[in-house]
Structures are given as structure tokens and as C-alpha cells.
Amino acid sequence: MRDRTAWTWHIAAGVVILVLLGLHMAIMHLDQTLGLFGVAGAEPVDWESVVARAGSAFFTVTYVLLLGAALYHGLYGLRNILLELNPGATLRRAVNVGLTALGLGLFVFGTWAALAAPGAAAVGG
Amino acid sequence: MESRARPNRLGVLGWVGGGRWGFERYLYTLHRLTGLGLVAYFVMHIFVTSARALGPESWEQAMDVVSGPLFAVGEYLVFAAFAFHAVNGIRLALIELGFAVGRPIEPVYPYATSVGRQRRLARAALMVAAVIALWGGLDFFVLA
Numbered sequence: 653m654r655d656r657t658a659w660t661w662h663i664a665a666g667v668v669i670l671v672l673l674g675l676h677m678a679i680m681h682l683d684q685t686l687g688l689f690g691v692a693g694a695e696p697v698d699w700e701s702v703v704a705r706a707g708s709a710f711f712t713v714t715y716v717l718l719l720g721a722a723l724y725h726g727l728y729g730l731r732n733i734l735l736e737l738n739p740g741a742t743l744r745r746a747v748n749v750g751l752t753a754l755g756l757g758l759f760v761f762g763t764w765a766a767l768a769a770p771g772a773a774a775v776g777g
Numbered sequence: 778m779e780s781r782a783r784p785n786r787l788g789v790l791g792w793v794g795g796g797r798w799g800f801e802r803y804l805y806t807l808h809r810l811t812g813l814g815l816v817a818y819f820v821m822h823i824f825v826t827s828a829r830a831l832g833p834e835s836w837e838q839a840m841d842v843v844s845g846p847l848f849a850v851g852e853y854l855v856f857a858a859f860a861f862h863a864v865n866g867i868r869l870a871l872i873e874l875g876f877a878v879g880r881p882i883e884p885v886y887p888y889a890t891s892v893g894r895q896r897r898l899a900r901a902a903l904m905v906a907a908v909i910a911l912w913g914g915l916d917f918f919v920l921a
Contacts (some may be wrong), residue, residue: 663870663873664868665874666870667870669863670863670866670867673859673863674863677856678858681852681856681913681916682912683912683914683916684916684920684921685912685915685916685920687920688920695780697840699833699836699837700830702836706829718797719823722819723819724818726812726815726819727816729812729816730812730813730816731811733809733813737788738786758820758823761823761827762823762827764827764830765823765826765827765829765830766830768830769829769830771830772829772830772832772833775832
């Protein structure tokens with residue numbers, strides 16, 4: 653991928669993160685504030701809340717989307733910082749391959765967790 | 778974006794030093810530091826929250842590991858880093874798209890730069906980030 657295209661995706665991913673991570677932060681960490689507006693439910697890290705979110709298609713889809721956008725945005729940013737040190741061709745290739753493999757691996761693992769959670773919830777109750 | 782034409786010959790000093798670029802350059806450094814912190818936290822977060830795929834016992838164990846006042850402070854720092862990184866990211870995107878830098882003008886002495894115009898946006902972004910971070914602090918430690 654050309655650098656300009658990759659940079660455009662980096663900014664686009666930032667916009668996706670802004671919306672979805674903002675939502676995530678509000679639900680998971682600003683629950684007291686949400687309570688002031690009467691929209692808070694149970695404690696967000698209680699198993700019952702986890703089960704409710706795991707069973708929701710909206711939460712599963714947005715989780716996977718956020719996972720992909722955040723991994724791309726974060727690892728591409730890290731790559732830019734590392735490549736600014738002007739490494740040689742071999743090291744440069746290692747950074748590109750290593751971060752791509754890390755990103756893909758974490759994406760597969762995180763997606764598995766999101767998709768397997770409803771099954772675990774059904775078994776665990 | 779990476780530039781092959783002008784590589785960072787200063788290495789790490791080139792990352793953290795503000796040089797003659799001043800205030801916005803330190804926001805750039807802080808943007809990078811918060812970004813690196815968020816990436817590190819995010820990788821850990823993926824592993825911790827994956828415990829939900831193994832059932833309620835694994836989830837409770839994982840939550841026990843990441844509970845306590847030290848983790849609450851750490852979690853708040855992640856929230857504050859997110860607030861700064863997000864708001865400053867909006868500022869950077871606006872400037873990249875040509876907003877808030879003023880109209881192009883003739884290069885006539887005394888030369889004007891767009892820095893003065895950008896500075897207002899930088900101050901506003903910092904204030905918004907500070908308000909979000911303070912509100913988060915209230916939610917984390919006072920209202921909780």
C-alpha cells in the first residue's frame with residue numbers, strides 16, 4: 653500500500669475510533685455520569701452485563717470494528733515513529749512484517765473472543 | 778507520515794525536543810506518548826477481556842487481577858490519555874484539511890505565519906481535553 657493511502661486510512665480509522673471508543677468509554681467508564689441522565693444499567697464489568705453485551709449483535713459488530721480500527725491506527729502510528737529513526741532496508745522490512753503480523757494476530761484473537769463470548773455466556777449462565 | 782526526503786537524523790532527541798517549533802511541537806510529542814501508551818494498554822486490554830470467552834469464572838478471575846486502587850488510577854490515566862489524544866487528533870485533522878490556519882496571503886514584509894491562528898485552536902483543544910479529563914476524574918473517583 654502506498655504511504656499516502658495508508659495515511660488516509662490512518663485518519664479514517666481515527667474517526668471510527670473517536671466515535672466507537674467514545675461510546676465504549678462512556679458505557680464502561682463514565683457509568684456514574686450516565687446514571688445522572690438515567691441511562692446507566694448494572695455495573696458494566698459484572699458478568700450479567702458482559703453476557704448482555706455479548707448477546708447483542710450491535711455490541712459484537714462495533715467491538716470487532718473498533719478492534720480492527722484501533723489496531724490499524726495504533727500499529728501504523730507505531731510504525732511511523734519507528735521508521736522515523738531511518739532504519740536500514742532489512743530492519744525496515746522487519747518492522748513492516750512484524751507489526752503487520754502482530755496486528756493480524758491480535759485481530760484474529762480479539763475477534764475470536766468476541767464471537768466465542770455468547771457461547772461461553774450460554775454455558776456459564 | 779514518513780518522509781524519505783528528510784529523515785529524522787536526531788533520533789530520539791528529534792522525537793522529544795520542541796526546538797524552535799514551540800508549543801504545538803510539545804503537543805505533538807504528547808500526542809505520540811499518549812498514543813504509545815494507549816497502544817500498550819490496548820494490547821493488554823485485548824488479552825484481559827478475552828477471558829469472557831472462557832466463561833464466568835475466568836472473567837471474574839481476570840477482573841480480580843485488574844481491580845484495586847492502583848488499577849483504578851491506571852485506568853483513569855488511560856482515560857485522560859484518550860481524552861487528550863482524541864481532541865488533539867481532531868485538531869491535527871482539522872489543520873491537515875486546511876481549517877483554522879487562515880487564508881493564504883501574499884508574502885509581504887512583515888511576514889505573517891499561520892502559527893498565531895493555529896495557537897487558538899491548540900488552546901481550545903487543550904481546554905476541551907482538560908474538561909473531559911476532569912469530568913472523567915469526577916466520575917472515576919468522586920461519583921463512584
